[in-house]
Amino acid sequence: MLEAFISGFWQVLSWPAFGYLLVGIGIGFWVGLLPGIGGLATLALMLPFSYTIKTPIEAFCFLLGMLAVTGTTGDLTSILFGIPGESSSAALILDGYPMSKKGEAGRALGAAIMSSLLGATIGALSLAISIPIMRPLVLLFGSPELFIITLMGITFIGTLAGASLIKGLLAGGVGLMLASIGVDPQTGALRYTFGALYLWDGLDVTPVVVGMFAIPEIIDLAVRGTSISNAPKEKLKGVMEGVKDTFRHFWLVVRCSLIGVYFGVLPVLGANVAQWIAYGHAARGLKDKSRAGKGAVEGVLGPGAANNSTRGGDLIPTIAFGIPGSASMALLLGALLIVGLQPGPEMLKSRLDVTFAMVWILIISNIIVAGISFLILNHLAALTFIRGSLLIPFLLVLVFIGSFTANNSIYDLIVTVLFGTLGYCMLLNGWPRPPLVLGLILGKIGENYLWISTAAYGGKWLAFPSVLILIAITIAVVAYPTIKERRGRAKYDRPEDAV
């Protein structure tokens, strides 16, 4: 096994594989930066180019290298402009963009890059470590277990609610309701489609997220009439500060990376969900809760690490069974077949070197992109000091191109504008937006797993030991901070009572 591990490393660094890796990284870098245009669509478009590549490792250097960096550079756009560079980077806006407004863009970017690198490495290592136990690991989670995990995700709505729990829960409820739009997968009935074919597949997350988060920030920028950063333009520094932050909160980053891996392994869930859970986890750990959403660096580190580590987790079911864990993995699987490699059990035996090469690609491409980013971070951060009126037209174009790529439909733009308006109203009136997005993402998944569980097992699944354990964990996760807080307050209260 060690032999394959080392062989994988050298094969990635050999020529022309390394050249392909660089090309992939180059493309992924820009794709990540541009909002909306996701790794998935780019992967699909780049797939034909991989037909001419001869060996599996070379093809993977190109495709996986590209995919691996989109998450990292997507974070940069979220932080700098408040526009999600990828839909899996939206959670970084919550604290990253306020940091830019405070003039701490450099620090936020440094933290995002470093936590991404750490997250990707942990994701890749998890992939490597789990190779011997991959198959049982994936089979551990059936639909009933996945339903409870989805429920656990939904409880994070409370954590993401911010100042007002009621408003948060209501927003989450609206999100869950919006998730029911589209063809009902159980009976084929059309729900809330109002005769529009566009709504058959439900609301696409990309235009909703881009509209919700980007449009209000752009309006705000226009209203303020200043540059993104309110702080005076001093000598830009802080990138190293962000790097140090990553190590100051090392265990937070590790925990959030593991959250990412975990959600990556689970089918259907993934980076889109993991980022919010990681953000919720980070925000919950803040000693001073009022810092959340106002530029706390922890809120950048958590999702930054999680959305990168999912890539490693994502690969696990793909390799172990030849069954893709996500849409982008399905495309990678297609590429594997073309270069003459059957994913599945063979990848764990005769072609173990390819599997380990994937681990190396994830790590090396993130190291390279971190290196490149550090060279240009100061220039990127300087963008936040450009006058808003110069920036807005450019940002608007990016926003609409980004959301249009979801379905190439004019309705994508309408959805963006509608949710942009809704988002702005919510922002003005102090309603939290993340619960709505999380509700939208998890609603459909949860509903499906509930139906499948019931159809497959009747009511029996509720008594499965695994389900009971997960329910207990969910309750613990929900109750623990409250109990801890109460206890803390009790200790604090007592002397007061005595007085």
Added chain:
Amino acid sequence: MLNVLSRGARPSSFKVLSSLLLQLLFFITAAPLFAQDFYKGKTVTIIVGTKAGDAYDLYPRLMAEFLPKYIPGKPNMIVQNMPGAASMIAANNVYNIAKPDGLTLGAIYPALYFDQLSKKPEVRFDWSKFNFIGAPIVSNHLLYMRSDAPYKSVDDIKNATTPPKCGSNGTTSTGYWLPKLLEEVIGTKFDIVVGYQSGSDVDLAVERGEVQCRAFTITAWFAREPFITWRKTGFANVLFQTGSKRDARLKDPPTIYELMDKYKATPTGRRLTTVALASGDFGRPIVFGPKVPADRVKLFRDAFEKMIKDPIYLAEADKRKLEIDPIDGQRLQKIAQEVIAASPEVVERMKKLMGAE
């Protein structure tokens, strides 16, 4: 006659007639020329009803590279993805919105006519009026069953007290309607668990033992994992197949037609089977909208015929792991007319298959 000519006073019926004749002659000979000139320097768009990277997208992308070679004037050919509503958005667009000038092709789902038959109000096309150019592959289906389940054959399912659980990713997918079809025509019960995100998720659920069976294409069964391992280890067996005769690689499982003979299916049941399984014949159809000039349709059908036999095309398809088993446009046209002419009785039972009732 001569008199008339020599007089020349009346620009007579002859002149009119002859000029008409000339014009007619000109049209007859020049029509193909027109079509040929027409495509020079033009761009043909293939509207694909799925997202980029889907299997329904890969065939048209390959076609866009090869088909122009066989069209006089060698037009450019590009792919535009218009995903949504199981490609109905694309079908409606090609039928109604695209100009009928022969510059817009559609690559749509083969089972869309189910929606027309079950009278979904969103359907804005008449399936039989599409101009079918051809399909690079026809697909027959099979149903696999975990071998540790107590159902070794269709007989076992028919006699079982608890029906097997088959997984599916939606009511329009083969995983749903094929077991339903068997239930309709020979009375075998299935519990269909719907709602999985994709076909791959169903396979994973079968590995886990959550469900026991799934219906899908024969091509996939032989092309990829996890099925390669399953076939090797005997993890799952095929219980029946849908081709008119048994697939060369599947000698043992009976065809649905053999099953219908064995269990004495009713004539309506048989007609229902024909209508439902025609979707397999449509494969991955390429179509023009209804009012495209006939000569341009013919040009494309001919080009498609030539392309599908081109060894370079076949080699490239093989490299991309795209199986080729083509059917020509004229035959598709005929099948389309047949399925749309289905009797109301068949249509009613069809609705049941589609979960509409």
